[in-house]
Amino acid sequence: MGHQPSQHIIEYKTLGLVFIALLAMTGVTIAASTIDLGKLNVWVALLIASVKGSLVLLYFMHMKYESRVLWLSFLTTVFFLAIMISFTFWDIAFR
Amino acid sequence: MKASVDETGKKMGMWLFLYTEIILFGGLFVLYAVYFSRFTADFIQGGKQLSLFFGAFNTVILLLSSFTVAASITAVQKGQKKAAVMNLLVSILCGVVFLINKYVEWGEKIHHGIYPNSDTLTGMSSGQNIFFGLYYVITGLHGLHIIIGLILLLVALFAVSSGRVTASRFMLLENSGLYWHLVDLIWIFIFPLFYLVI
Amino acid sequence: MKATASFFETPEPARFKGILSWLITLDHKRIGLMYLFVILFWFLLAIFLGGLIRLELMFEGQTIMEPEIYNSVFTLHGVIMIFLFIIPALPAVFGNFFLPIQIGADDVFFPKLNLLSWYLYILGGIVAIISLFSDGFPDTGWTFYVPFSISTNTNVSTAVFAAFILGMASMLTGLNFITTIHRMRRPGMGWMQMPLFTWSLYATSWVQLLATPVVSITLVLVILERFFSVGLFDATRGGDPILYQHLFWMYSHPAVYIMILPGMGVISEIIPVFARKSIFGYKAIVISSLTIAIAGSLVWAHHMYTSGMSDTAVFVFSLLTFIVAIPSAIKVFSWVSTLYKGSIEMTPPLFLSLCFIYLFSVGGLTGLVLGAAGPDIHVHDTHFVVAHFHFTMFGGTGFAFFAALHYWWPKMFGRMYNFKAAYIGAILLTGGFMFHYVPMFVLGLMGMPRRYFDYLPQFAQGNFYAGFGAVFIILGIVIMMINLGVSFKRERDAAADPWGGTTLEWMTPSPPPLHNFVGEPVVDKYPYDFTRVVAKHAPGGQED
Structure with missing residues (x-):
């Protein structure tokens, strides 16, 4: 299609x-x-x-030439990874 | 049933798969971040015991292999089958050299008694134990991905040389290449985090 | 009406007959049904194990099993229910069967990968069974918390590996669905023409894709610790056991939205059909699905208030937890508003959906009690928690599964079931459910811990009631299953659209033909426009 x-x-x-x-x-x-x-x-x-x-x-x-969908979804993944690491520090940094 | 082959969809599926790989390593990077912040001095001590030469050399050959994979796609798009095959062969060779280096590197460390649960390692400080524990887990998982990547590149190589991958249909090569680049991408972060900590 | 052969008669690939035509099929509908049968098997097994737990707890002291066996039984009940039933139930069965049809496609984007997911699911189940019969039953509970999971002598490695494989199956299904939705929607079906069940699966798939790898790596680490003693979670070697909990809940909290989101999607399909009224707040439901997926990823540590993590983290995660309540509430309000002034036609799927709304609301609201750090420290790891998550998981996802089963049964098999028996089953189930779990709320507030083999005398009454309710739950489910099973004896005579639905699956014969549609399906501008249905059934709404 x-x-x-x-x-x-x-x-x-x-x-x-x-x-x-x-x-x-x-x-x-x-x-x-x-x-x-x-x-x-x-x-x-x-x-x-x-x-x-x-x-x-x-x-x-080839990300430079990819569609918006891939850009957005890749950024979402990176964002989620950033959350995983940074939110763990709500615990680690203040323990 | 399949009216037309949707190459873009196949590529999308591959990207989605790569996201899972990023998060898979991400879990380990969470551990790294936490333990680095807790045992900074020990991590620096540990980093000094790793061979900067091996780390840098492996970085360079992985970058080179990534370049040749990308070049092989350009070659296929331009219809230069021979160049594509040559480029892929270089990539595979680089991957193998990487693995040999890792083998030597690990072997040397193990020879010095530094491996998980060894007396030497458990005798060191907690921070160093964690540093080398993470080193083995992360580079081990990465090495496993190199092996998978090599298999994918081999499949792509056969597909290119047999003419199944063409200028109009090269998603098999593209997807194998994407996987290989991701393995390279992860190494780009592993390298400074282990070999260059200061 | 029966001019076209259904997918039961036309296997894909066509050269295989009999059992092979199922085991190596690439048809998403057959794969969906294969999931259905295996999942029902696991579900009934886990229900049986759950019944054994309640029977043991019905009276003080040892009743029917040894304490060690009890530990294994609740572990098994949890592992099977979570990894083999709730997580795959709605996406793998109904998602596989109906997602392509709802978007007007003839299959999922990667049919072979779809079959591979099924085999991974089966393999995961087999490995789980193997873990039972070598070196003793795992006794860690489904959470596999360190340090116990690393130090216990039972066969945790195999059980953990099973969960790893099942995670892979779930991830690949998610990958397949996202690609399918992006690439295979019929022309004319924009994002805002997509049925809400498909939308909920889209949000679910993203969570499956991005959260599952976290648990994969965590489970790998448990295995590595068991074999190589790396010490990453071992406090004596510098490791931090609480980090295990962080990583585990980083997946497992989003996973509860993997479980509930498709259930919410099912309810969003059923309610408008039987209210003969367009869904209230289509866009709000879509957005709330996505918001749940995102916000659900930010709150994992609310499972860990008593773990010893920092007070700042307790505060932040408690605050964030309340945000998740908003999109869930939006959905409940939308469903209720859809029913308001609708011309309601009572059917078994609608009845089960109404039960869902009630039970899920109770589950959600008690979740706020647990999300608030203060009360949680009082009721943490008590039967209050057990009651809460059974209200959401069983009362929510479980009931949505039953509702979906009754809603789509005639479409999947072309056969209608007996309404009366379905109602009796549903009423027994719901009544038994209340009798079973409400006492647990009280027991939890009184301080009865979960996962304990025995209890103090003051908890005897509540436990007796709960065991009593379990009997009705099991009776209800048995009646429901037998009723659905008996329908196979009937003629295959269900109409293409027995309920008056408007989404694309009702525009094709029951059961659908191999390529899902006879001719080209026409996509409406809006998926829940009931003017045609109301006109057809006017004035009394009597049909069938």
Whole structure:
């Protein structure tokens, strides 16, 4: 029943650039871990990981060209994951 | 019965499945978050005992394998069957190397007596026991997913080389690729959380 | 009327006959019926076990079984009822059978995956049975709380693995339904033309999809702890046993909405049909289904007020719990408003639905007593809790299951049952239910703990009443089942639309043909428009 959406082709060049960016950020995150920022370190590491993850998601997994349904549902999943972790801290942080 | 094949629907099903995988690992990340906040100093101590070289090397080869999987899809879309097969072969090779590295890494730790319920580990502080416990559980589950991903990539490889996957019908490859990327995505978070804690 | 062969005569794939035409079928209707028979088997078994519990508790001291056996019996009763009956009951049976028909599709999106889910469900059941006959009956209760589940010598690993497999079956069903609803709706059926049962399944499926993996990983961790003693939940090794409870309820609280949401969907179908009146607040019901799914994921720790977690968490989760009451109340108000000034035609499905509204409301309101942290600390782990969740799970989902069974029976099998016997069964069931569970509220407030083998003399009277009520419950269910079973002796002569329904399943013969419809079904602009039905049945509303 569904119509085939026009398939978007991601060029090798784009993929290559994304790959280089990912490698660069791996270097950055290793470098960042050598600087002692106290409690900030883990947040910096997570931030860089999130950016890397977003690149994989958007280009390698083609999320950039997907429908709104997939965007929404993916964000819902991430939201639920965030709830799982953060709401547990209502207990852990105040015990 | 099947009037037309709904490729978008198949992809959607795969994504929904990936959500369950994200939450599956999410449960373990809840544990990580809680224990990290409780035993920060021990986690830093534990992280220093892991080999940064192995971690970084594995990160790079997983990124490379993800890139080649994505490239193989581009190749299929462009009708370049040979390039697609080559790219997939590189990915599979990378996955195997990853597993070998993990095997060496685990083997070395176990050789030093650090494994769940070992005398050495239970003799360490509670925080380190938890750190290595989580390390084994999370990387173990991740390794299992690498193996499943490799099987899916192999299936896709056969489908591409036999011509079942074509420029107009490549959902089998796309879905196997999505799974592989997700495994990579999870590793992107595992890497700093274990190897780079400070 | 019977020009087309039903799905009973035309197997899919067509080359298989007899039992094989069922066991490897890809037809969603046959898979739904296969679920029905297996689920009924488990249900009756668990009812029997529940009866044994009440019989044991009917008199002080040991009555019919040893304390250890008692522990295993209530564990089994819980595990079977939760994982093998309530969670799959409505989605797997009626969802499978009617979801594709209600949206005008010829099957679910992934028919093979659907069959795989059924086999996983069967496998889970078999593994659960195996866990019984090796190394002793599991005795942890259905919650598998650490540290006991890790240290007990009974075969918890196998039982936990069974729950893991059943979780996978449930997850894949959810995945299948979401994709089906997104991709296979007939042209003309927009989101706001979808029947409410389908809507409730959509919300349920999301909860199944996003919450079940949490319990999967938690159960895997229990198995890992048992085999490798990692220590993640072991306080002597730095682990935190309360985290197990967090992870467990992160799934298991949303799971109660997996159980009740489809039930609410069934009631939302039945009420307007027999009130001959459009459902009150269609959009409000849709939104409340989604709100329940979301808000239900935010409140898990209200099961843990006495676990030793922080007071801040007790406060926050108690506050959030009250939010869930709002969408549930919206639904109850909508059902009652639908009945208001409707031309009500009393039938067994409507009767059971009315019982549902009453019992579910009591269950929901007593839930607020438990959701408020203050009173909960008094009644936590007492029979009050037992009564509360039986009112919602049995009085709610269970009654919705019976209502659905009576509502869709003629559509599924093409045979009508005897109304009188159905009423007698339903009345016995409801009466017995009240006699059974109301004393438990009182016992709980008096302080009688749950899951105990024996009790103090002051609890004797209440327990005796409860055991007495159990007899009527079982009698009611037996009559109901026999009545439905006897209908197989009748002619297959049910009309396509015996009730005057307006959703698409009533636009096709009973039972439906293999591809669900004869010709192209026409989708109405609004699924609950009864003007045609009322005109047909006017003026007295007499038909059949």
